[in-house]
Amino acid sequence: MTIESILGAIVIGAVIGAIGRLLLPGRQAIGWILTIVVGIVAALVGTLLAQxxxxxxxxxxxxxxxxxxxxxxxxxxxxxxxxxxxxRV
Structure with missing residues (x-):
């Protein structure tokens, strides 16, 4: 993996996470960093699933x-x- 592919995965994951968060109805009580992490994981798993x-x-x-x-x-x-x-308590 090159630095470009890692940076690309972060950018694509951020976009995927943001789209997923916007399409989910209601308010989500998670931060943007966690949204980006979920997006990165979703992008990687989605690619593997497609393959x-x-x-x-x-x-x-x-x-x-x-x-x-x-x-x-x-x-x-x-x-x-x-x-x-x-x-939450």
């Missing part, structure tokens, strides 16, 4: 893979927000 399922890669944007990543980010943000809410 396992045999989603064909095309030149340009892989829309199916992108949708998988955003859906995973929505689920991840929801889970993290729910877990964080459950730990």
């Amino acid at each position: 396992v399922l045999g989603v064909e890669t095309t030149p340009g944007i892989d829309w199916i893979e992108l949708v998988m990543q955003v859906v995973l980010a929505i689920v991840g943000v929801g889970l993290v927000a729910g877990l964080k809410r459950g730990h």
Whole structure:
């Protein structure tokens, strides 16, 4: 892995996490750093899932893979927000 690919993963993860958070209805009581971390994880897992399922890669944007990543980010943000809410006293 090069520094460019690591920085790219962080940027893409931040965008994926932000989209997932915006598409999730209601207010999420998590910070932006945690949103970015969830987005990075969702982007990596979404890419792996797309490869396992045999989603064909095309030149340009892989829309199916992108949708998988955003859906995973929505689920991840929801889970993290729910877990964080459950730990409040």
